[in-house]
Amino acid sequence: MSLIPLLKPRSIAIIGASTNMKRVGGIPMELLVRAGFEKLYPVNPKNTEVQGRTAYPDIESVPEPVDLVLLAIGAEDVLAYLERCHAIGIKAAIVFAAGYAETNEAEGVKRQEELRAFAWRTGMRVAGPNCMGNANFSDGIFTTFGTSFQPGDPAGRTALLTQSGNMCATVYRMARRSGVAFSHVINTGNEADVDFADYLTFLAEDPDTDAALCYIEELREGEAFLKAAAAFRATGKLLAVYKVGASEKGAEAARSHTAALAGDSAAYDAAFAASGVARAAELAGLADLAYLHCFGAKIAGSACAILSVSGAAGAILADALSLNGGGVPTLPEAVQASLRASIPAFGMVANPVDLTGNLVNSNDFLFEAVNLTLSPSDIDVLIVYLPGYFLESAMDQLERAAARLNKLVIVIDTFALGSRERLAAAGIAYFDDFDRAARAICAYGAWKQESSATPSRITPQANWPAFPSGEPALSETAAKQALAAFGVPVVHDALVRNAADARIAAERIGYPLVAKLVSPDVAHKTEHGLIRLGVKNAEAAAEAFETMTAKARSMPGVRIEGVTLEPMLSGGVEILAGVTRDPVFGWMLTVGLGGVWTELMKDVSHKLLPVDAAGAEAMLRGLKGFKLLDGYRGAPKADVAAAARAIAALGEAVLAGGNKLREVEINPLLVMPEGRGAVAVDALVLLNTLIEKRTEEAA
Amino acid sequence: MSLIPLLKPRSIAIIGASTNMKRVGGIPMELLVRAGFEKLYPVNPKNTEVQGRTAYPDIESVPEPVDLVLLAIGAEDVLAYLERCHAIGIKAAIVFAAGYAETNEAEGVKRQEELRAFAWRTGMRVAGPNCMGNANFSDGIFTTFGTSFQPGDPAGRTALLTQSGNMCATVYRMARRSGVAFSHVINTGNEADVDFADYLTFLAEDPDTDAALCYIEELREGEAFLKAAAAFRATGKLLAVYKVGASEKGAEAARSHTAALAGDSAAYDAAFAASGVARAAELAGLADLAYLHCFGAKIAGSACAILSVSGAAGAILADALSLNGGGVPTLPEAVQASLRASIPAFGMVANPVDLTGNLVNSNDFLFEAVNLTLSPSDIDVLIVYLPGYFLESAMDQLERAAARLNKLVIVIDTFALGSRERLAAAGIAYFDDFDRAARAICAYGAWKQESSATPSRITPQANWPAFPSGEPALSETAAKQALAAFGVPVVHDALVRNAADARIAAERIGYPLVAKLVSPDVAHKTEHGLIRLGVKNAEAAAEAFETMTAKARSMPGVRIEGVTLEPMLSGGVEILAGVTRDPVFGWMLTVGLGGVWTELMKDVSHKLLPVDAAGAEAMLRGLKGFKLLDGYRGAPKADVAAAARAIAALGEAVLAGGNKLREVEINPLLVMPEGRGAVAVDALVLLNTLIEKRTEEAA
The missing domain is CATH 3.40.50.261 (Succinyl-CoA synthetase domains)
Known part of the structure; x- marks a missing residue:
């Protein structure tokens, strides 16, 4: 339901309204009176007047309709009073009282659950509990016991x-x-x-x-x-x-x-x-x-030109911007030449521009320099370092220049003597610290560019087969088959159930090949000797079948579905891509190079689903170890585009599976040289066997 | 020579002293007069008085001895005037003028060289040029044209x-x-x-x-x-x-x-x-x-206890301290129990301590809490978050507690309403921003701990053999032999000069072994096929000798000294250690894991020499990839102590070689499992063939 009665109420009652202007029931009263809020109804059984307004013994006695009620009473009385408010049609309440879930005690937790149940049952919108309330400056409504917010602001x-x-x-x-x-x-x-x-x-x-x-x-x-x-x-x-x-x-x-x-x-x-x-x-x-x-309308990004009367300040700003992800693009030759005409040899013109201390006071050059440095299309913002008296004497020129600019000028005055108000009136921003300014413009510029991007939307184009009931995972074969339906390229394997079939299938696939035991009950097969690499002929394939099934039979509770044979690929770069479920935000895709890169260097990239192929490629390119995919030490470049498509297909598959899935991982995804694709060698699909249980608990 | 005449002059002459208090020759005059500096001699041929003091037409006319002369005249006149000052025995000068090397122009660069030559020849100490001068507040002496420094400060x-x-x-x-x-x-x-x-x-x-x-x-x-x-x-x-x-x-x-x-x-x-x-x-x-x-006497490090009236502020501070390298140690159980007695269940007691908003106003508990949280020996500093009115009402208790403490209390008041002066008088520090406070205490605490460490000193215990004249590098064999003299364990090799000797030496060393061509003219032997790994018998050793020497003979300008045979080690972890010469600071040791770790992840550690074994071990332990040496994935732990000793010996060798060396590198240093040592498999010693030439240039 709408928060309008809560945040823009036309009438307010305060339960526990106090004459003491230092108390929780007195402060909002005082603020609202001072703000001239008219339809204000203090409720206080002991007084007929509170802070100059007529008081009422109880909420039922208030003669006019009430949009919002503030409860400045103890937690133990809140719920009963809210029921009475609901009974007379009040739509919103703010509960100031503490003593709820924040106590970490059973009583408080229960009290909060009851409060929530009341709100959900009645539809009344209840703010808090244990909150300071709100201040609405747009309409002059102060429903808070905080003292930092004043009607005069x-x-x-x-x-x-x-x-x-x-x-x-x-x-x-x-x-x-x-x-x-x-x-x-x-x-x-x-x-x-x-x-x-x-x-x-x-x-x-x-x-x-x-x-x-x-x-x-x-x-x-x-x-x-x-x-x-x-x-x-x-x-x-x-x-x-x-x-x-x-x-x-x-x-x-x-x-x-x-x-x-x-x-x-x-x-x-x-x-x-x-x-x-x-x-x-x-x-x-x-x-x-x-x-x-x-000043947002004048900021398109965080590529900055720097104009300084101090070479030191120019260098400090270049550092601060670079370290915070902003840009300090070199100015075009023509702009540099124009600046050079009026800047002495020991000044800098490339960006940062060092006007040197000589120029600002004497002529109109600052006006010209502002326009010159902001003229290139790849410059978003101009930062001008003008401490103290430099700023004072440059104000006229700055104001004149800023008046005709549609890009932002930020002045930095580390002497902190400038007039923020006068500059703001001219549309010029003002900071007195290099690093705060740099952090701000870099974060703001990045947001401005990011906010214009179109979020990707993905509609899954395939379906999962029926999931086996009660199983915690799919077999590797089933997992790869299911992912293949969504466009993930997988290593095709043959499932065999006896040694004779293993010989036949091996001859068909060719050598070398990999043999793996198939069982829903073993996750880490290598460690149990249930994977055989480099199988070189039919005889070896049969032997691997016998040995691994014998090993699996010796392990308690391990069901054996057979053995898969698949070609053993070489020459690619192994990466991993997995999707896990964050309890707050849902599906999160993780991409990395696996092994020490993931475990020791934490060189991984995360994104929430949906992720399209372009997004997946950006993740790969953002890895520190990306060069391993990009022709490191003379190796051929890997097929990054194909890897990105495979990763996007994995994400699509997870979205299609939804709640039934717990975790899906491709490890490794073998990325072959450019033009030769990428292929999932192994895949893990964990199922959410607890869904029904969780759904019950949440209800 | 002493800077006393420059920084603590008893008498000062100002050449170009001006009556205009906005000019370079007028500002220091005005400051010194206002500061009541007595022995002040303005030199100005046009006036008999400047700013109320007797002026002299030239420096020779000044009747008293002058310690320091300020030159507020153009660059073109500076040197001639300095010669006159020197002639009458003046020991120090400050040159304000620009127009020297900062112009990046030949004339200015030459002018600066002449100025330096003058100073070095005469022994006069010349400050600047192109400087703003100095302010000595201890003695009330202002020899600057900067206007930020006032005699009243x-x-x-x-x-x-x-x-x-x-x-x-x-x-x-x-x-x-x-x-x-x-x-x-x-x-x-x-x-x-x-x-x-x-x-x-x-x-x-x-x-x-x-x-x-x-x-x-x-x-x-x-x-x-x-x-x-x-x-x-x-x-x-x-x-x-x-x-x-x-x-x-x-x-x-x-x-x-x-x-x-x-x-x-x-x-x-x-x-x-x-x-x-x-x-x-x-x-x-x-x-x-x-x-x-x-407040330095009360700060021993940056391990902080946090006392807050807001859980949020506690968390923000814990973040800021952790991210800046400070500590937030969990308080001992006994301290937590004492705090818990007076803090409600929803407050926190482990560190950060959240007093909650209820307590501070009502009783003496803050006094007690300050003492409790500062009592553990592993706590260096207490940060108390008390915004606005909380601080106001807590001042008495804070002052009383701080009076008997020998550890620092830092108050943070983000409402910026506190009195920094009153707190300072009580020995309490004050900040109004979380992150600035955290950065400061972390940097200061780290310095305090670091500054008590004893710097290592190393006196080389061996000597290099005579270096071959005019050669750019030692052969690998010579390099390893030389390093071995300083205690670097090296793989012992046999140098053979014909195939028959290769057979004999191979049988003595055992298999597998590595054969390498020895030549001072090839740095990267692997790439030229001049290294053979895994040589398994005498026949193969002889064949390797023939093939590699034939290959080398086909390469123009490559001298052949023979072939080395050495055991091929396995089972260790390869690292690299190298020393290069920085143009400003001299010898810098770099340690890393080599390969992708060094090239892609830039996972290296640098230290200036001298570095002892403890310092070298700290470098290794500081690598992100250190876990590879520490028993990664079930591998045995590597002999880190032996590796550290080998690296320290490398540093010692470089210090002994001094200017004659250009660069020394061990790559790889093979670190064997614990107790089995570390050994330099290959070493590179580049010589400084340009020393004589450089020494001439510098003269």
Whole structure:
């Protein structure tokens, strides 16, 4: 149901409204009165008036319809009061009280489950519990006991959405210091009913909001988050995210703090990448992204020209931009020549451009230099280093230049003497620190480019055969056959059930070949001697059959379906591709070179499904060890395009299998030299035998 | 010669002293007058008085002895005037003028060479040219035309030493905002005579200085820098360094700006690591390191306890500390139990400790919690997150706790409302940003621990044989023999000169063995078919001899010294160790696993010589691929200690060879299973045939 009554209420009742302006029931009262909110109904059995407004003994006595009720009462009284509110038709509530699941105690957990059940049963939208509430600056509505948000603060078009009350106040203050103003500030609390994705969906549609800054500890509904993020992307609104838990210790602390489901950190990275959000590497970066978004129309990417009155500053900025993934393209010869005409020999013109300290004060050259350096089509943004008095004397020229530009000029003044307001009025951004500026423009520019990409959609073109009931896995043969139906090239094998057939099949396939025992009960066959490589003739094939089946018969509980024979390929590069299910975000594809590359160097790439062939190829090309596929040490280049198609087909197969699958892996996928394709030598399909059980539990 | 006349002059003359307080000749005059500097002699032929002081028409007319002369005149007049100053016994000068080597033009370069020649001939210490000058706050002496340094600024015990005037002013202002005060502020300029290491040596001995903050673009004298850094280390003074050029683009810009010798970025890292300096990853980090050094006596390392009123802040801090190399040790059970007694179930007690928002206001528990969390011996520092009003109400308890602690408490208030001064007075550090605080304490703590380590010294215990004159390299046999003298275990080989001898030697060595052609003229023998592996009997050894010598005879200009036979070892892990000469810092040891590990993953470790066995083992253990030596996938653990001894012996050999060597490499060093040693299978010794020529050029 709509969050309009919660976030844009026309009338509000406060249960436990207080005359004490330092209490949870007094602060929102005071804020709303000061904001001039009219339809405000304090409920307090002991007073007939609270902070100058008529008070009512109970919610039933309030004479007008109420959109939203704030509960500033203890957790033990909340549910009963909510039932009464529901009875008179109230559609939304904010529960400030703590004492729910965050206590990690049975009573609190049960209380939260009851609250959620109430909300789901009645349809009332309940925010919190254990939340600080919200501030809606667009409409002047303050339903929070936080004291950082004041009715006098300007309204803006940035929303702030956090899973921590303190970080809500922190980011708000940081962003205000840069002049960013807000539409909504929301602290989600325990998210018993209204959750992070619900708020995000509201903000995606909110006409007063252009950008959302998110502080995230753990997401509960990955799919809903991805959908809301897609809505942001579709409308060009900025979705900026800071996620805590990049380190083991941090993740552990966040889990302990929220008691939420632990999504894998790599899955969050993959999800954020897939949904085109802007990532802040530090909390302060959220504020900086919001600040840059105020100039967003003039930023197309993060390729920067640097104009400096100090060679040192130019070098520092080139470092900071490069290390944060931004570009510092060399300026075209013609531009360099024009600059050179007015810059002394010891200044630099290639980018960074060092005007040297001599020029800025004396003539109009800065105006010209700004226009020159921003003229190349591969330059997105100009960063001008003008500390203190340099900036002062250059202001007129800067303003004049910026007025006619459709690209952004960012001024950096490390003396911190410039007027942020005057520059903002001229459409010029201002930072007093090199690295903060570089981090911000790189993250923002990357988002701007990413957000214009079209997300891939994949509709599976085939079906899985019926899965064997109760089995934890498919046999290798069945797994390869099933994947082949989706377009994964596989090594064709022959399944034989006696030594005589093994001889015949071997002669047909040719040599050398590989013999493998087929059983649903053994995952790691090499370790049990159930794979024989380099079988060279019919006699050896028969012998392998006998030996391996004898070995398998000696292993308890191992069913034997036969032995497969397949050609033994050589000359390719082995890679692996697997799909696992993240508890929050669902299917995640992992691609790597296998062996030490995967195990020791962690040289793998992750993406959420769907992934098309172009996406799979980008994953391969992003591996540090990609050169092994690209003609390393004189080897032929591998058929990367074919490998990418095979990986995309694997992803398609997993999407088609859906909930019935637990994990699917091709290992190795042998990538042959260019033009000769790639082929799955072995495949593992694990089935989700627990689906029915889980579905019951969730209900 | 001493820098005392330059940095602590008793009397100063200003050539070109100006009445205009905005000019290069007017600013230092104004600053010195305002600072009440007495023995100040403006030289100006047009005025009898400048800014209230008696002026003289020329330096010869000054009636008192002059320690330091400031030249505020054009570059073309500088040298002649310096000669006059020298003639009357002046010992130091600062040349403000630009127009020297920084112009990248022949005239300027020549002018700088002449200036240097003058200084070296006369012994006068000449600062600059193209510098902003210095400010000595300890003695109230301002010999700069920079306007950021004011006589009213407090004196402190931190020095600032930069290769850029702008960064000098920037870091000064940044640090002043944290309350850091300075002894000396020095901008080195072109360093024609007095160079970076000279200033650093002065500061290491300066009784007014406890710490130096350095902005570095390029060092010219690596050895002198290392020596000065060692003096800092010996006295416990902080040497904090920010080096520009971490990225390609940044390094390129810095080079273009300074036209200095391009030291390798890895060599700078190795040099800074070897000399125990504190590294700032960002310019702002320099100011933060200086700030923490004010509390330095209370900081032993970077293992932090975190006390927070917000679970979110605890998690963010745990992330930031972990990602910057700091520690967040789990608190002992007893401490956790004591905390738990006063912290609700939903708070955390392991570290981070989440007091929750309820407690701080109500009782003395914060006092107790501070003492509890700092009590474990493995905790160096306590970080307390107390935003805004939490800090306000906790101040008394914090002050009371800090008064009796010999470990540092750092307060973080992201609302930026706290009083840095009041906290500093109580010995408590203050930050308003999580990540800046984490970067600072991690870098500072790492320095503190590193600076207490004893640098290794190695005196070579053997000698190289006479080097063949004019040869670019030793033969493999000679190389291995020479290294063996220093204790590098090598594969012993037999050198044979005909097929019959090959048969005999092979029978003695045993099989399988390796046969290699010996020639000083072929570096990559495998590629030319001049190595034969797996020789299995005497017949094959003779055949290998014939074939390879025939092949070598067919190659023009290849001298043949014979063929070596050596046992073919197996079962070990191959690594490589090499020493190359960096133009700035000298011998740098590189250790890696070779092959794709070195080439694709860049998984190597660098250290400047000397490196002892413990240092070499640390290098090996620091490799990402170290697990390959540590019993990967069930393989036996490799004899890492023996490998480390062999690598240290290689380093010792290079130090003994000195200038006569160009590069020495062992590749592979075969590391056998534990207890079975490591052995150099092949070695390369390249000789410095150009020494004589270079020595001539330098003269």
